[in-house]
Amino acid sequence: MSTPLRIMLIVVSVLTGFYIRRKLRKSQMQIADVLFWLLFAVVLIVMSVFPEAVSWFTELVGVQSPVNFVFLVVIFLLIVRCFALSVKVSSLEAKLNNLVEDISVNRALEEQEEKDPQ
Amino acid sequence: MSEKRNKLLLIIPAYNEEGNIERVVKELRENYPGYDYVVVNDGSKDRTAEICRREGFRLVSFPVNLGLAGAFQGGMKYALRMGYSYAMQYDGDGQHDPQYIAAMLETAERENSDIVIGSRFVTEKKPWTPRMLGSRLIAACIAVTTGRRIKDPTSGMRLFNRRMIKILANQVNYGPEPDTVAFLIRCGAKVKECQVSMKERTAGESYLKLGTSVKYMVRMCMSILVVQWFRKKV
Numbered sequence: 001m002s003t004p005l006r007i008m009l010i011v012v013s014v015l016t017g018f019y020i021r022r023k024l025r026k027s028q029m030q031i032a033d034v035l036f037w038l039l040f041a042v043v044l045i046v047m048s049v050f051p052e053a054v055s056w057f058t059e060l061v062g063v064q065s066p067v068n069f070v071f072l073v074v075i076f077l078l079i080v081r082c083f084a085l086s087v088k089v090s091s092l093e094a095k096l097n098n099l100v101e102d103i104s105v106n107r108a109l110e111e112q113e114e115k116d117p118q
Numbered sequence: 119m120s121e122k123r124n125k126l127l128l129i130i131p132a133y134n135e136e137g138n139i140e141r142v143v144k145e146l147r148e149n150y151p152g153y154d155y156v157v158v159n160d161g162s163k164d165r166t167a168e169i170c171r172r173e174g175f176r177l178v179s180f181p182v183n184l185g186l187a188g189a190f191q192g193g194m195k196y197a198l199r200m201g202y203s204y205a206m207q208y209d210g211d212g213q214h215d216p217q218y219i220a221a222m223l224e225t226a227e228r229e230n231s232d233i234v235i236g237s238r239f240v241t242e243k244k245p246w247t248p249r250m251l252g253s254r255l256i257a258a259c260i261a262v263t264t265g266r267r268i269k270d271p272t273s274g275m276r277l278f279n280r281r282m283i284k285i286l287a288n289q290v291n292y293g294p295e296p297d298t299v300a301f302l303i304r305c306g307a308k309v310k311e312c313q314v315s316m317k318e319r320t321a322g323e324s325y326l327k328l329g330t331s332v333k334y335m336v337r338m339c340m341s342i343l344v345v346q347w348f349r350k351k352v
Contacts, residue, residue, distance in 0.1 A: 100184055100192075
């Protein structure tokens with residue numbers, strides 16, 4: 001891994017860390033969601049600070065160059081996150097549908113009751 | 119309620135149907151006063167809800183647009199809460215002809231069916247149009263996975279009994295589509311088909327636009343052939 005790349009990863013990770021802190025302080029994010037990004041930033045920093053460890057893993061799994069291994073790790077983490085988000089969007093949509101339907105049906109029944117008391 | 123409540127509820131999903139809804143419901147009320155109905159306004163941006171309120175139609179009105187599946191499920195929730203024994207989708211664009219409802223209801227009661235499909239092709243032959251090619255493909259997928267030959271799987275005119283209403287009202291992934299019918303058959307639902315004929319749309323815009331048909335076909339076939347095996351039976 002080249003030194004410029006390592007410096008770049010560290011700078012980006014630190015900046016991300018500060019950005020996450022701001023979002024959390026302004027209550028724009030939930031802790032559970034913040035954890036992933038903090039972990040992500042930490043992983044990038046660890047890989048930049050200890051390139052020997054990355055090289056060791058690179059040889060272990062038979063990847064050509066350490067930077068490819070870094071990309072692999074990043075892609076893997078992002079895919080996992082993407083899937084988790086997809087699950088979350090689905091569940092949010094199901095909840096939203098349910099809410100809209102329930103509220104509207106309840107209101108319709110109330111209106112009916114008023115118009116037409118039994 | 120002053121009038122005696124019927125056992126069948128017609129669910130009329132309506133999205134931007136200001137040009138159709140008044141005529142459809144009035145026709146229904148005048149010619150078939152024996153059927154209960156509810157209009158489900160799916161967050162229309164036009165005057166659909168306003169017209170329904172003005173005319174005193176029975177109405178469930180969504181504040182946002184959920185799509186046909188949401189409107190259908192809202193109607194099923196209403197049917198469940200009101201204690202109806204049967205519920206069917208009745209399209210707000212005037213495609214469905216109410217003269218066949220009686221026969222469908224009669225079939226459901228006589229055969230003790232869970233689902234009765236208002237089918238265009240029980241006694242009539244299915245034409246070889248591109249649209250019907252899609253219908254054939256879906257029918258083939260259903261036949262392969264369930265062993266049942268459904269002649270008109272894409273017909274939106276479907277009548278459900280109370281057992282189905284409970285499922286449709288509360289479960290996720292049970293939209294008014296052929297894959298739901300296919301999955302319910304695999305869950306042991308009894309399905310019958312009843313010959314009907316359908317009218318062409320007179321105004322407004324259909325949920326199924328031309329450009330989306332191919333996407334729809336792919337989604338249905340994948341859902342019936344692949345996704346069903348992952349689903350939990352009800």
